[in-house]
Amino acid sequence: MSLTVDSVTKKFRRFPALNGASFVAPQGSFVSLLGPSGSGKTTLLRILGGLEFADSGSVRFADLNWLDMPARTRNPGFVFQQYALFKHMTVADNIAFGLKVRPRSKRPSKSEIQDRVKSLLDLVQLPGLEQRYPSQLSGGQRQRVALARALAIEPRMLLLDEPFGALDAKVRKELRADLRRIHDHAGVTTVFVTHDQEEAFAVADLVAVMKDGRIEQYGAPADVRRNPRTPFVSEFLSV
Amino acid sequence: MKKRYLKPTEDPLWLKLILGAVTIGFIAVLLLLPLVLMFKEALANGLNGFWASMTEPDALASVRLSLIAAAIAVPLNTVFGIAAAWAIAKYDFRGKTFLVTLIDLPFSVSPVVAGLIYVLVFGMQGWLGPTLADHDVRILFALPGIVLVTIFVTFPFVARELIPLMVDQGRDEEEAAATLGASGFQTFLRVTLPNIKWGLLYGILLCNARALGEFGAVSVVSGHIRGVTNTMPLHVQLLYDNYDYAGAFTVAALLAMLALLTLALKSLLEWRYADELAAAHRR
Numbered sequence: 001m002s003l004t005v006d007s008v009t010k011k012f013r014r015f016p017a018l019n020g021a022s023f024v025a026p027q028g029s030f031v032s033l034l035g036p037s038g039s040g041k042t043t044l045l046r047i048l049g050g051l052e053f054a055d056s057g058s059v060r061f062a063d064l065n066w067l068d069m070p071a072r073t074r075n076p077g078f079v080f081q082q083y084a085l086f087k088h089m090t091v092a093d094n095i096a097f098g099l100k101v102r103p104r105s106k107r108p109s110k111s112e113i114q115d116r117v118k119s120l121l122d123l124v125q126l127p128g129l130e131q132r133y134p135s136q137l138s139g140g141q142r143q144r145v146a147l148a149r150a151l152a153i154e155p156r157m158l159l160l161d162e163p164f165g166a167l168d169a170k171v172r173k174e175l176r177a178d179l180r181r182i183h184d185h186a187g188v189t190t191v192f193v194t195h196d197q198e199e200a201f202a203v204a205d206l207v208a209v210m211k212d213g214r215i216e217q218y219g220a221p222a223d224v225r226r227n228p229r230t231p232f233v234s235e236f237l238s239v
Numbered sequence: 240m241k242k243r244y245l246k247p248t249e250d251p252l253w254l255k256l257i258l259g260a261v262t263i264g265f266i267a268v269l270l271l272l273p274l275v276l277m278f279k280e281a282l283a284n285g286l287n288g289f290w291a292s293m294t295e296p297d298a299l300a301s302v303r304l305s306l307i308a309a310a311i312a313v314p315l316n317t318v319f320g321i322a323a324a325w326a327i328a329k330y331d332f333r334g335k336t337f338l339v340t341l342i343d344l345p346f347s348v349s350p351v352v353a354g355l356i357y358v359l360v361f362g363m364q365g366w367l368g369p370t371l372a373d374h375d376v377r378i379l380f381a382l383p384g385i386v387l388v389t390i391f392v393t394f395p396f397v398a399r400e401l402i403p404l405m406v407d408q409g410r411d412e413e414e415a416a417a418t419l420g421a422s423g424f425q426t427f428l429r430v431t432l433p434n435i436k437w438g439l440l441y442g443i444l445l446c447n448a449r450a451l452g453e454f455g456a457v458s459v460v461s462g463h464i465r466g467v468t469n470t471m472p473l474h475v476q477l478l479y480d481n482y483d484y485a486g487a488f489t490v491a492a493l494l495a496m497l498a499l500l501t502l503a504l505k506s507l508l509e510w511r512y513a514d515e516l517a518a519a520h521r522r
Contacts, residue, residue: 098419
């Protein structure tokens with residue numbers, strides 16, 4: 001059940017966002033897509049999540065032709081930079097959303113959903129906040145709720161788009177460690193977009209450094225750091 | 240004595256008093272006074288006279304016609320408004336600005352012109368008129384014509400209210416819903432609609448108020464058949480022109496009360512859901 005991204009391209013109007021990006025991530029690995037703004041990392045993530053469509057190339061995951069499936073059947077756990085929590089719902093309703101919209105035959109019972117919400121809130125270390133609204137939470141708490149919501153549907157793939165971009169340094173560090181713990185606990189394949197190299201190297205098993213819609217270098221953090229393969233990578237990492 | 244400093248955003252007392260007096264004076268003279276006088280005039284012949292003018296068959300017919308026209312036009316414009324706002328806020332396409340301008344057209348065109356357009360299309364000398372007459376379909380000087388022009392004049396209200404709201408909200412929450420497995424309809428019902436419900440409600444109330452009160456456009460296509468194609472505003476004018484002042488002011492007062500009821504309903508809802516409203520505005 002590994003993730004294979006092969007020569008994916010994408011153009012917006014005439015601006016090329018992806019110029020043939022390829023990488024392979026083993027099942028259960030944690031991949032960071034690292035690069036400056038405009039390098040195509042968010043576009044690639046959104047293609048994996050089914051929120052954008054690739055012009056060419058292929059993505060295989062769990063022996064499925066991933067690009068042919070609509071977002072709602074892929075069930076990726078997607079976490080957005082701006083949280084994208086449902087403002088009018090309580091924390092509990094936010095987390096339960098993905099379960100409540102299932103067809104009746106696949107929908108867990110009310111008490112099961114309640115239990116699931118509770119254990120997810122414990123997992124993201126926000127016990128007891130079920131009845132709060134997103135507007136009553138801090139940025140870090142909101143992103144924890146968003147993470148719990150994404151995990152509620154038991155995704156096989158977790159996609160995070162600069163999830164800590166809007167948070168301060170201390171909260172970022174805490175959340176980063178928690179994210180890694182949650183990733184290991186859930187056994188998902190995680191793709192994590194960031195422009196912060198310290199973050200990427202601290203948390204990931206594999207780092208893909210991106211530039212102009214291509215993957216410049218892909219490998220374990222230590223290898224990439226020790227042997228930058230192109231001038232761009234060495235320059236980007238030395239900043 | 241301690242010197243008192245003004246905050247940079249605070250105005251001196253004399254300015255506050257003047258601004259307050261101007262606002263209150265303006266509203267009192269131009270809004271409240273005429274309203275009070277109208278109700279006084281409507282009650283000139285006592286409550287019995289008011290009741291008699293109100294239950295007069297032609298007056299009742301005009302009330303019924305106005306309510307029917309609004310009951311058809313408002314739901315249609317609600318559906319249209321949501322569809323238009325959705326298309327404009329969520330899709331990128333050529334000619335979007337032009338479409339927004341078109342939606343605004345009824346606001347900028349005089350209602351009389353709106354009425355005349357329909358005479359051109361459906362009138363006997365018009366484009367579709369003769370064909371429709373051959374099939375015994377009556378549009379002008381009948382309910383369909385009145386409904387059509389009412390729809391025309393009121394169609395920007397809901398769309399106008401929703402477009403900025405939905406543009407501002409973006410697609411984030413809908414995208415989140417999709418990745419969580421919600422279908423398009425579930426997303427609309429559970430995510431989009433709750434987010435826009437206040438704007439939608441406000442748009443509907445404004446649309447309804449205008450639908451009941453429209454005069455110019457309806458006047459052109461109605462034919463002014465007393466008790467048949469006269470809406471409330473038209474009936475007010477007819478009574479007024481016949482020197483039946485008590486009658487005219489009675490129906491006018493009724494019309495004003497419908498408008499006040501609309502406003503009261505809106506205030507009630509705002510008061511009832513104040514917390515939720517505040518929560519939705521904070522982000």
